[in-house]
Amino acid sequence: MEKFEKKLMPLAEVVSKNKYLLTMRDSFAMIMPLLIIGSIFTLIANFPIAPWMEFLKNTTIGDKTLASLISIPAGCTVSFLALFLAFAIGYNFAPHIGITDRASAGFVSLVSWLILMPQFTEFTPEGATEAIKVASVPLGWVGAKGVFIAIVVAFCSVKIFGFALNKNWTIKMPEGVPPTVARAFSALIPMTLSFTIIWAVAVLFVLTPFDNAFNFVYKILQMPLQTLGGTVIAQTVVYIFAHILWFFGIHGTNVTDSVYAPILTALSAENQAALAVGQALPNIINLQFQNLFATFGGGGSTLSLLIIAILTARSERIKKLSNLSILPGIFGINEPVIFGLPIILNPILFIPFLLVPTVNIISTWAVMKIGLVPLCNGVMLPWTTPPVISGFLVSGWQGAVWQIVLIVIGCLIYFPFVKALDDQYLKEDAEAKAKQENANFTSMDLDSIDLDAIEL
Structure with a gap:
């Protein structure tokens, strides 16, 4: 038992102090109130009692059903999961690499994520056979599908931002300038560097069969991880490991959730999205x-x-x-x-x-x-x-x-x-x-x- 504990304690300590995992934990905790509130509205709109569901579907206000109106807050919270994470990860990662301007780090992360996003939505008009591209922010990517690329680009862009700040590639304002103005100009060059590098990456992806970074990350990284993480074997192994840590006095689920919770949250968001439109729920494990x-x-x-x-x-x-x-x-x-x-x-x-x-x-x-x-x-x-x-x-x-x-x-x-x-x-x-x-x-x-x- 003592030998086993000696092997586990260093591993748990490394995980519990890892700046990337701590950032993930704090970021999901930061947006959790939004997800819970949105989920409450989804639950109200889909409460599992048949008369209530019929009442919501058959009651209209103007040209909208009561069910669709109640679903709006959910559409503005849970359906924007990746958007919130794109800011939260940059904001929470900043202090781990010595950046004091956390808000600027959050905006660097968010804007970099948007730069990589395709700027159109494919739409097939009624009666047409070919899809047309409509200039827009595609809502399909701001929810669960965009979570993993939000995580990747947040860490990368904020690291670039922090590198430029540490090199003092900043505009120094004279004394007497309000601190908010001074911070804004101080972040100008590091932000520009981050956005330029991320934009160059976006251009390179245009030359690939994936067309954009979102398709690449979703198909190569997110889908395999969700498929693996959404299995009963993965869930069982993760929980056995967490409980072994618990047995030795280590908060096991804090350790495992920092890695596993993003996968499960994305799977839950997919189920909730399917519920909102009346489709079959895709994921057992979530x-x-x-x-x-x-x-x-x-x-x-x-x-x-x-x-x-x-x-x-x-x-x-x-x-x-x-x-x-x-x-x-x-x-x-x-x-x-x-x-x-x-x-x-x-x-x-x-x-x-x-x-x-x-x-x-x-x-x-x-x-x-x-x-x-x-x-x-x-x-x-x-x-x-x-x-x-x-x-x-x-x-x-x-x-x-x-x-x-x-x-x-x-x-x-x-x-x-x-x-x-x-x-x-x-x-x-x-x-x-x-x-x-x-x-x-x-x-x-x-x-x-x-x-x-x-x-x-």
Whole structure:
């Protein structure tokens, strides 16, 4: 165990301090409120109750249906995922490479991304046989399809921007000029350099069969990664690795999500886009699958552990901790049980801690694959949404029922291990109580001796 921990700790430390992964984590956290708000409107427009759906479709305001009007905020948030990321990544990457003007770095990232984007949308008029190109910003690229190129171009363009700043290739303004004006002129040459290099790259792609960088990144990088990341094998391997890290006291999902969350978020955005237009949902594995079906109550799916502990445990240590931890556990917060029971470096709980999430992932994928439970609709719910409610909102009543089934299965898996731990704690408590009673008896025995009555 010690050797294994020594191997994992440096790896986790490297990942947790990597400036690129930290930037990704902070950028997704930065835009998450927008995604959640947009998802709420998508959920309202597609709430899984037939009379409500019919009401929205049949109610009109002017020449628009109520369903289409409610979908507008979602179209301005989730559908612009890559656009927001293009700015957020540049903004959050700046301090990691010594750039103090974070806003300028964000604009460098955003504009560079737009420079690479095709400036037209193909449109086939009704009755025509050939598509025509309409000058526009293609909305297809500002959503999930444009995420990976937003990530790549953000890091590259801001690195160029930072290089020029560090070389002092800037315009120095005289003293007394307002700081905002001075910063603007200071960024002028580095911005120009970044935009020129990115523009040159865009021109080079015109000479290739891909025509533009967006097509290249999507076909060569994003699609293969999403295909690989959207498999049940990838999801299972990632979660086993995350839980091994958790077992050694490292926040495993923080480590894995910095790499895996962008892939899952893009897959969720595709599902939500399909939901909004009434198409079949394309992806079983996505962010909602991971957050709402892989675990309940936090890492290790410890909500099942807490339920079985409350129902069966006899040791005061487990009973009190479980009663205190059950409410946070319902909302996905399980640090009290991870560090208090503890689960960390506890060999008795290591097997179920890995096994329960693995069973959840594989079995959920299977029931969704055969159509027994609907696929997650891509609606971005807060990770603290309690089970049953979350299942109903993203996967209908079948999802809610399946969450209950998984929690019960988790209870059955945890039961023998919790019982073994409970027996161990009962034995330790009994031994501690016996020692205390023995100590008290010895103390009382000595106190009862009348030293004055002893004849010398």
